[in-house]
Amino acid sequence: xxxxxxxxxxxxxxxxxxxxxxxxxxxxxxxxxxxxxxxxxxxxxxxxxxxxxxxxxxxxxxxxxxxxxxxxxxxxxxxxxxxxxxxxxxxxxxxxxxxxxxxxxxxxxxxxxxxxxxxxxxxxxxxxxxxxxxxxxxxxxxxxxxxxxxxxxxxxxxxxxxxxxxxxxxxxxxxxxxxxxxxxxxxxxxxxxxxxxxxxxxxxxxxxxxxxxxxxxxxxxxxxxxxxxxxxxxxxxxxxxxxxxxxxxxxxxxxxxxxxxxxxxxxxxxxxxxxxxxxxxxxxxxxxxxxxxxxxxxxxxxxxxxxxxxxxxxxxxxxxxxxxxxxxxxxxxxxxxxxxxxxxxxxxxxxxxxxxxxxx
Numbered sequence: 001x002x003x004x005x006x007x008x009x010x011x012x013x014x015x016x017x018x019x020x021x022x023x024x025x026x027x028x029x030x031x032x033x034x035x036x037x038x039x040x041x042x043x044x045x046x047x048x049x050x051x052x053x054x055x056x057x058x059x060x061x062x063x064x065x066x067x068x069x070x071x072x073x074x075x076x077x078x079x080x081x082x083x084x085x086x087x088x089x090x091x092x093x094x095x096x097x098x099x100x101x102x103x104x105x106x107x108x109x110x111x112x113x114x115x116x117x118x119x120x121x122x123x124x125x126x127x128x129x130x131x132x133x134x135x136x137x138x139x140x141x142x143x144x145x146x147x148x149x150x151x152x153x154x155x156x157x158x159x160x161x162x163x164x165x166x167x168x169x170x171x172x173x174x175x176x177x178x179x180x181x182x183x184x185x186x187x188x189x190x191x192x193x194x195x196x197x198x199x200x201x202x203x204x205x206x207x208x209x210x211x212x213x214x215x216x217x218x219x220x221x222x223x224x225x226x227x228x229x230x231x232x233x234x235x236x237x238x239x240x241x242x243x244x245x246x247x248x249x250x251x252x253x254x255x256x257x258x259x260x261x262x263x264x265x266x267x268x269x270x271x272x273x274x275x276x277x278x279x280x281x282x283x284x285x286x287x288x289x290x291x292x293x294x295x296x297x298x299x300x301x302x303x304x305x306x307x308x309x310x311x312x313x314x315x316x317x318x319x320x321x322x323x324x325x326x327x328x329x330x331x332x333x334x335x336x337x338x339x340x341x342x343x344x345x346x347x348x349x350x351x352x353x354x355x356x357x358x359x360x
Contacts, residue, residue: 001028001029001030001031001032001033002139002140002143003058003143003146003147004031004032004033004325005031005032005313005314005322005325006313006322007320007322007323008058009034010032010033010034011033011034011035011036011052011334011338012030012033012034012035012036012329013036013038013040013049014035014036014037014038014331014332015037015038015039015040016037016039016356016359017331024328024329024330024331026328027306027308027327027328028305028308028310028328029328030328030329031305031306031310031325031326031327031328032325032326033328033329034329034333034334034337034338035329035330035331035332035333035334035335035360036332036334036335036338036339036358036360037331037332037335037358037359037360038335038357038358039356039357039358039359040071040072040073041071042355042356042357043072044352044355044357045357045358046071046072046073046077047072048339048344048352048357048358049073049078050072050073050077050078050080050081051081051342051343051344052338052342053073053078053079053081053082053085054081054082055082055342056082056085057084057085057086057150058085058086058087058088058146058150059073059078059085059086059087059088060088060089060090060142060146061073061087061088061089061090062089062090062091063091064091064100064101065091065095065096065100065101066101068089075087075089075161079159082159083158083159084153084157084158084159085159086146086149086150086153086159086160086162087159087160087161087162088142088145088146088149088161088162088164089142089161089162089163089164090138090139090142090164090165091164091165091166092104092105092106092108092109092134092138092165092166092167093109093112093165093166093167094163094165094167094168095163095165099112105131105134106128106131106133106134106135106166107128107131107134109134109138109165109166109167109170110129110133110134110166110170111126112167113134113167113168113170113171113174114171114174114178115133115134115170115171115173115174116128116129116133117189117190118174118177118186118190118193118196119133119190119196120190120191120196121190121191121197122189122190122191122192122197122198123189123191124190124191125190126190127190133170133173134166134167134169134170135166136169137166137169137170137172137173138164138165138166138168138169138170139169140169141164141165141168141169141172142162142164145162145164146162149162177193177195180193180195194223198248198251199223199251200251200254200255200257200258201220201221201222201223201228201231201245202220202221202222202223203219203220203255203258204217204218204219204220204284205217205218205219205220205258205259205262205263206259206262206263207262207263207265207266207267207269207270208263208264208265208266208269209266210266216266216267216283216284217267217283217284218262218267218270218271218274218281218282218283218284219281219282219283219284220258220279220280220281221280221281222279222280222281223280224280225245226278227278227279227280228245230277230278230279231279231280231281234273234274234277234279235261237257237261241254241257242254267283267284270283271283290302291309300312301314303324303325305324305325305326305327306327306328308327313325331360332358332359332360333360334360335349335358335359335360336349336360339352339358
Protein backbone atom coordinates (compact mmCIF):
# COMPACT_ATOMS: atom_id res chain seq x y z
CA UNK A 1 0.00 0.00 0.00
CA UNK A 2 2.75 2.45 0.96
CA UNK A 3 4.73 1.83 -2.22
CA UNK A 4 1.59 2.26 -4.31
CA UNK A 5 0.70 5.46 -2.42
CA UNK A 6 4.15 6.86 -3.22
CA UNK A 7 3.83 6.24 -6.94
CA UNK A 8 4.87 2.65 -7.61
CA UNK A 9 2.86 0.72 -10.17
CA UNK A 10 1.82 -2.28 -8.07
CA UNK A 11 0.23 -5.45 -9.44
CA UNK A 12 -1.20 -7.91 -6.91
CA UNK A 13 -1.05 -11.56 -7.97
CA UNK A 14 -4.24 -13.17 -6.65
CA UNK A 15 -4.96 -16.84 -6.07
CA UNK A 16 -8.20 -18.37 -7.43
CA UNK A 17 -11.22 -17.73 -5.19
CA UNK A 18 -14.73 -19.12 -5.26
CA UNK A 19 -16.31 -15.73 -5.86
CA UNK A 20 -13.78 -13.45 -7.49
CA UNK A 21 -16.39 -10.68 -7.86
CA UNK A 22 -16.89 -10.44 -4.09
CA UNK A 23 -16.14 -7.13 -2.40
CA UNK A 24 -12.64 -7.22 -0.91
CA UNK A 25 -12.89 -7.23 2.91
CA UNK A 26 -9.64 -5.29 3.37
CA UNK A 27 -10.32 -2.61 0.81
CA UNK A 28 -8.06 0.00 2.42
CA UNK A 29 -4.81 -2.00 2.38
CA UNK A 30 -5.42 -3.12 -1.20
CA UNK A 31 -5.99 0.38 -2.52
CA UNK A 32 -3.90 1.74 -5.37
CA UNK A 33 -2.92 -1.56 -6.97
CA UNK A 34 -4.18 -3.54 -9.91
CA UNK A 35 -5.07 -7.21 -9.65
CA UNK A 36 -4.15 -10.21 -11.78
CA UNK A 37 -5.54 -13.68 -11.12
CA UNK A 38 -3.05 -16.55 -11.47
CA UNK A 39 -3.13 -20.12 -10.16
CA UNK A 40 0.45 -20.53 -8.97
CA UNK A 41 -0.10 -24.21 -8.20
CA UNK A 42 -0.07 -24.76 -11.95
CA UNK A 43 3.32 -24.80 -13.70
CA UNK A 44 1.95 -22.50 -16.40
CA UNK A 45 0.93 -20.01 -13.71
CA UNK A 46 4.49 -19.78 -12.41
CA UNK A 47 5.67 -19.27 -16.00
CA UNK A 48 3.34 -16.28 -16.34
CA UNK A 49 4.89 -14.70 -13.22
CA UNK A 50 8.41 -15.41 -14.46
CA UNK A 51 7.64 -13.66 -17.74
CA UNK A 52 6.28 -10.65 -15.84
CA UNK A 53 9.47 -10.56 -13.76
CA UNK A 54 11.57 -9.93 -16.86
CA UNK A 55 10.35 -6.32 -16.99
CA UNK A 56 9.58 -5.76 -13.30
CA UNK A 57 11.67 -3.78 -10.80
CA UNK A 58 10.48 -5.55 -7.67
CA UNK A 59 8.68 -8.74 -6.63
CA UNK A 60 7.34 -9.04 -3.07
CA UNK A 61 6.18 -12.31 -1.53
CA UNK A 62 4.95 -13.19 1.95
CA UNK A 63 4.90 -16.98 2.09
CA UNK A 64 6.68 -19.19 4.59
CA UNK A 65 10.33 -19.87 3.66
CA UNK A 66 10.63 -22.31 0.76
CA UNK A 67 7.04 -22.01 -0.49
CA UNK A 68 7.85 -19.60 -3.32
CA UNK A 69 10.69 -21.87 -4.44
CA UNK A 70 8.35 -24.87 -4.52
CA UNK A 71 5.87 -22.89 -6.61
CA UNK A 72 8.62 -22.05 -9.09
CA UNK A 73 8.80 -18.32 -8.29
CA UNK A 74 11.69 -18.18 -5.81
CA UNK A 75 14.50 -15.61 -5.99
CA UNK A 76 16.82 -17.59 -8.26
CA UNK A 77 13.98 -18.54 -10.59
CA UNK A 78 12.60 -15.00 -10.86
CA UNK A 79 15.99 -13.31 -11.16
CA UNK A 80 17.28 -15.75 -13.81
CA UNK A 81 15.70 -13.64 -16.51
CA UNK A 82 16.30 -10.27 -14.85
CA UNK A 83 19.39 -9.78 -12.69
CA UNK A 84 18.19 -6.26 -11.77
CA UNK A 85 15.07 -7.60 -10.00
CA UNK A 86 14.69 -6.73 -6.31
CA UNK A 87 13.11 -9.72 -4.56
CA UNK A 88 11.41 -8.65 -1.32
CA UNK A 89 10.50 -11.28 1.26
CA UNK A 90 8.31 -10.55 4.30
CA UNK A 91 7.73 -13.09 7.07
CA UNK A 92 7.16 -13.15 10.81
CA UNK A 93 10.32 -14.92 11.91
CA UNK A 94 12.65 -14.28 8.96
CA UNK A 95 14.00 -16.58 6.26
CA UNK A 96 16.18 -18.66 8.58
CA UNK A 97 16.50 -19.66 12.22
CA UNK A 98 14.81 -22.41 14.29
CA UNK A 99 11.33 -20.82 14.06
CA UNK A 100 11.47 -19.78 10.40
CA UNK A 101 9.04 -22.43 9.13
CA UNK A 102 6.56 -22.35 12.02
CA UNK A 103 3.23 -20.53 12.13
CA UNK A 104 2.82 -17.28 14.02
CA UNK A 105 1.03 -13.95 14.20
CA UNK A 106 1.88 -10.41 15.22
CA UNK A 107 1.49 -11.12 18.94
CA UNK A 108 4.04 -13.95 18.74
CA UNK A 109 6.62 -11.93 16.81
CA UNK A 110 6.57 -8.96 19.20
CA UNK A 111 6.67 -11.38 22.14
CA UNK A 112 9.94 -12.83 20.84
CA UNK A 113 11.50 -9.41 20.10
CA UNK A 114 10.91 -8.11 23.63
CA UNK A 115 8.54 -5.37 22.47
CA UNK A 116 5.35 -6.90 23.92
CA UNK A 117 6.79 -7.37 27.41
CA UNK A 118 6.93 -3.65 28.09
CA UNK A 119 3.39 -2.81 26.92
CA UNK A 120 0.78 -2.87 29.67
CA UNK A 121 0.05 -1.83 33.23
CA UNK A 122 2.29 -2.54 36.18
CA UNK A 123 1.54 -5.82 37.96
CA UNK A 124 -0.68 -6.90 35.09
CA UNK A 125 -0.38 -8.88 31.88
CA UNK A 126 1.29 -7.38 28.80
CA UNK A 127 -1.34 -5.95 26.43
CA UNK A 128 -1.38 -6.81 22.69
CA UNK A 129 -1.27 -3.41 20.89
CA UNK A 130 -3.69 -4.52 18.15
CA UNK A 131 -1.47 -5.86 15.35
CA UNK A 132 0.29 -2.56 14.79
CA UNK A 133 3.75 -3.18 16.20
CA UNK A 134 4.79 -6.41 14.45
CA UNK A 135 2.91 -6.31 11.16
CA UNK A 136 3.33 -2.54 10.90
CA UNK A 137 7.06 -2.51 11.61
CA UNK A 138 7.67 -5.51 9.35
CA UNK A 139 5.84 -3.89 6.45
CA UNK A 140 7.65 -0.59 6.92
CA UNK A 141 10.98 -2.41 7.16
CA UNK A 142 10.30 -4.19 3.88
CA UNK A 143 9.24 -0.98 2.12
CA UNK A 144 12.42 0.75 3.32
CA UNK A 145 14.51 -2.25 2.29
CA UNK A 146 13.01 -2.31 -1.20
CA UNK A 147 13.59 1.40 -1.73
CA UNK A 148 17.14 1.10 -0.38
CA UNK A 149 17.85 -1.82 -2.71
CA UNK A 150 16.59 0.23 -5.65
CA UNK A 151 18.94 3.06 -4.70
CA UNK A 152 21.84 0.61 -4.37
CA UNK A 153 20.96 -0.87 -7.77
CA UNK A 154 21.44 2.53 -9.38
CA UNK A 155 25.13 2.18 -8.43
CA UNK A 156 25.74 -1.55 -8.82
CA UNK A 157 23.31 -2.35 -11.62
CA UNK A 158 22.31 -5.51 -9.75
CA UNK A 159 19.22 -6.58 -7.87
CA UNK A 160 19.19 -8.59 -4.64
CA UNK A 161 16.98 -10.31 -2.08
CA UNK A 162 15.53 -8.28 0.83
CA UNK A 163 14.71 -10.37 3.94
CA UNK A 164 12.38 -8.42 6.28
CA UNK A 165 10.66 -9.89 9.33
CA UNK A 166 8.22 -8.71 11.99
CA UNK A 167 10.62 -9.82 14.73
CA UNK A 168 13.39 -7.65 13.28
CA UNK A 169 11.06 -4.72 12.67
CA UNK A 170 9.58 -4.70 16.17
CA UNK A 171 13.05 -5.11 17.71
CA UNK A 172 14.23 -2.04 15.82
CA UNK A 173 11.18 -0.07 17.00
CA UNK A 174 12.16 -0.94 20.56
CA UNK A 175 15.78 0.19 20.13
CA UNK A 176 15.35 3.25 22.35
CA UNK A 177 14.13 1.07 25.22
CA UNK A 178 17.10 -1.28 24.99
CA UNK A 179 19.22 1.84 25.35
CA UNK A 180 17.19 3.20 28.26
CA UNK A 181 17.31 -0.16 30.02
CA UNK A 182 21.10 -0.24 29.72
CA UNK A 183 21.20 3.19 31.38
CA UNK A 184 18.85 2.16 34.18
CA UNK A 185 16.00 4.40 33.03
CA UNK A 186 13.67 1.62 31.97
CA UNK A 187 12.17 -1.07 34.22
CA UNK A 188 12.05 -4.76 33.47
CA UNK A 189 8.29 -5.25 33.86
CA UNK A 190 5.14 -3.99 32.07
CA UNK A 191 4.31 -0.43 33.08
CA UNK A 192 7.56 -0.16 35.02
CA UNK A 193 9.07 2.74 33.10
CA UNK A 194 8.03 6.33 32.73
CA UNK A 195 7.09 5.96 29.07
CA UNK A 196 4.97 2.89 29.83
CA UNK A 197 2.53 4.42 32.30
CA UNK A 198 4.57 4.57 35.50
CA UNK A 199 4.93 8.36 35.49
CA UNK A 200 1.90 10.53 36.33
CA UNK A 201 2.93 13.05 33.68
CA UNK A 202 2.95 10.48 30.84
CA UNK A 203 -0.28 8.49 30.82
CA UNK A 204 -3.91 8.19 29.74
CA UNK A 205 -6.69 9.40 32.05
CA UNK A 206 -10.42 8.88 31.96
CA UNK A 207 -12.63 11.95 31.94
CA UNK A 208 -16.16 12.59 33.19
CA UNK A 209 -18.87 11.29 30.90
CA UNK A 210 -22.50 12.21 30.61
CA UNK A 211 -25.25 9.67 31.23
CA UNK A 212 -25.36 7.06 28.45
CA UNK A 213 -22.05 8.23 26.98
CA UNK A 214 -19.15 5.88 26.27
CA UNK A 215 -16.03 6.31 28.40
CA UNK A 216 -13.66 8.98 27.07
CA UNK A 217 -10.00 9.64 27.74
CA UNK A 218 -7.22 12.19 27.39
CA UNK A 219 -3.47 11.74 26.99
CA UNK A 220 -0.85 13.66 28.94
CA UNK A 221 2.82 13.65 27.88
CA UNK A 222 4.37 16.46 29.93
CA UNK A 223 7.87 14.97 30.14
CA UNK A 224 9.94 18.14 29.98
CA UNK A 225 9.98 20.41 33.08
CA UNK A 226 8.53 23.44 31.28
CA UNK A 227 5.56 21.41 30.00
CA UNK A 228 5.09 19.79 33.41
CA UNK A 229 5.05 23.19 35.06
CA UNK A 230 2.43 24.43 32.58
CA UNK A 231 0.28 21.36 33.32
CA UNK A 232 0.44 22.00 37.08
CA UNK A 233 -0.36 25.70 36.64
CA UNK A 234 -3.34 25.18 34.32
CA UNK A 235 -4.91 22.49 36.49
CA UNK A 236 -4.54 24.55 39.65
CA UNK A 237 -2.71 21.78 41.50
CA UNK A 238 -0.49 22.62 44.44
CA UNK A 239 3.16 22.70 43.36
CA UNK A 240 4.33 21.47 46.75
CA UNK A 241 2.44 18.21 46.08
CA UNK A 242 3.94 17.66 42.61
CA UNK A 243 7.59 18.64 42.94
CA UNK A 244 10.31 17.55 42.47
CA UNK A 245 8.97 16.06 39.27
CA UNK A 246 11.26 12.99 39.34
CA UNK A 247 10.45 11.89 42.90
CA UNK A 248 9.51 8.37 41.81
CA UNK A 249 8.18 7.24 45.19
CA UNK A 250 5.53 9.99 44.97
CA UNK A 251 4.33 9.00 41.51
CA UNK A 252 1.53 6.62 42.62
CA UNK A 253 -0.03 9.23 44.91
CA UNK A 254 0.28 11.93 42.25
CA UNK A 255 -1.28 9.69 39.65
CA UNK A 256 -4.22 8.99 41.96
CA UNK A 257 -4.70 12.74 42.40
CA UNK A 258 -4.63 13.29 38.65
CA UNK A 259 -7.13 10.50 38.06
CA UNK A 260 -9.52 12.20 40.46
CA UNK A 261 -8.90 15.60 38.89
CA UNK A 262 -9.44 14.52 35.28
CA UNK A 263 -12.69 12.78 36.21
CA UNK A 264 -14.05 16.18 37.30
CA UNK A 265 -14.45 17.49 33.74
CA UNK A 266 -15.51 16.08 30.39
CA UNK A 267 -13.04 15.40 27.62
CA UNK A 268 -14.35 18.43 25.72
CA UNK A 269 -13.87 20.66 28.76
CA UNK A 270 -10.26 19.53 29.10
CA UNK A 271 -9.77 20.17 25.38
CA UNK A 272 -10.97 23.74 25.81
CA UNK A 273 -8.56 24.26 28.72
CA UNK A 274 -5.50 22.63 27.15
CA UNK A 275 -5.88 23.27 23.42
CA UNK A 276 -3.04 25.44 22.07
CA UNK A 277 -1.26 25.19 25.42
CA UNK A 278 2.22 23.64 25.74
CA UNK A 279 1.26 20.82 28.08
CA UNK A 280 1.69 17.95 25.57
CA UNK A 281 -1.99 17.03 25.53
CA UNK A 282 -4.40 15.39 23.10
CA UNK A 283 -7.82 13.78 23.41
CA UNK A 284 -7.89 10.01 22.84
CA UNK A 285 -10.01 9.77 19.71
CA UNK A 286 -11.70 6.74 18.24
CA UNK A 287 -11.04 5.84 14.62
CA UNK A 288 -14.46 7.28 13.83
CA UNK A 289 -13.59 10.57 15.53
CA UNK A 290 -10.01 11.06 14.31
CA UNK A 291 -10.88 12.11 10.71
CA UNK A 292 -13.20 14.81 12.08
CA UNK A 293 -10.67 16.56 14.34
CA UNK A 294 -9.84 20.10 13.23
CA UNK A 295 -6.09 19.44 12.97
CA UNK A 296 -6.52 16.31 10.86
CA UNK A 297 -9.06 18.08 8.66
CA UNK A 298 -6.75 21.05 8.14
CA UNK A 299 -3.92 18.76 7.02
CA UNK A 300 -6.30 16.52 5.05
CA UNK A 301 -4.83 13.54 6.89
CA UNK A 302 -7.81 11.40 5.94
CA UNK A 303 -9.48 10.92 2.58
CA UNK A 304 -12.42 8.98 1.21
CA UNK A 305 -11.72 6.33 -1.40
CA UNK A 306 -14.44 4.04 -2.70
CA UNK A 307 -16.82 5.27 -0.01
CA UNK A 308 -14.38 4.38 2.82
CA UNK A 309 -12.74 7.02 5.02
CA UNK A 310 -9.05 6.11 5.41
CA UNK A 311 -5.61 7.63 6.05
CA UNK A 312 -4.22 9.74 3.22
CA UNK A 313 -0.86 8.91 1.60
CA UNK A 314 2.16 10.06 3.61
CA UNK A 315 4.73 11.52 4.00
CA UNK A 316 4.28 14.90 2.31
CA UNK A 317 6.71 16.13 -0.35
CA UNK A 318 7.65 19.70 -1.20
CA UNK A 319 7.77 19.19 -4.97
CA UNK A 320 6.15 15.91 -5.99
CA UNK A 321 2.75 14.91 -4.64
CA UNK A 322 1.27 11.48 -4.07
CA UNK A 323 -1.76 10.78 -6.23
CA UNK A 324 -5.14 10.11 -4.66
CA UNK A 325 -5.30 6.31 -4.36
CA UNK A 326 -7.83 4.38 -6.42
CA UNK A 327 -10.17 1.97 -4.69
CA UNK A 328 -9.23 -1.68 -4.22
CA UNK A 329 -9.85 -3.88 -7.24
CA UNK A 330 -11.85 -7.08 -7.45
CA UNK A 331 -9.45 -10.07 -7.54
CA UNK A 332 -8.34 -10.67 -11.12
CA UNK A 333 -10.07 -7.54 -12.42
CA UNK A 334 -7.07 -6.36 -14.46
CA UNK A 335 -5.73 -9.70 -15.70
CA UNK A 336 -6.25 -9.12 -19.42
CA UNK A 337 -4.94 -5.56 -19.35
CA UNK A 338 -1.80 -6.43 -17.38
CA UNK A 339 -0.85 -9.42 -19.53
CA UNK A 340 -1.52 -7.45 -22.71
CA UNK A 341 0.90 -4.77 -21.53
CA UNK A 342 3.53 -7.42 -20.96
CA UNK A 343 3.41 -8.86 -24.45
CA UNK A 344 0.89 -11.68 -24.08
CA UNK A 345 -1.22 -12.09 -27.23
CA UNK A 346 -5.00 -12.16 -27.08
CA UNK A 347 -4.91 -15.79 -28.18
CA UNK A 348 -2.48 -16.75 -25.41
CA UNK A 349 -4.54 -14.95 -22.77
CA UNK A 350 -7.67 -16.79 -23.90
CA UNK A 351 -5.83 -20.12 -23.80
CA UNK A 352 -4.61 -19.49 -20.27
CA UNK A 353 -8.13 -18.58 -19.17
CA UNK A 354 -9.68 -21.64 -20.75
CA UNK A 355 -7.18 -23.92 -19.01
CA UNK A 356 -7.81 -22.25 -15.61
CA UNK A 357 -4.26 -20.92 -15.25
CA UNK A 358 -5.49 -17.32 -15.02
CA UNK A 359 -8.84 -15.76 -14.17
CA UNK A 360 -10.49 -12.37 -14.29
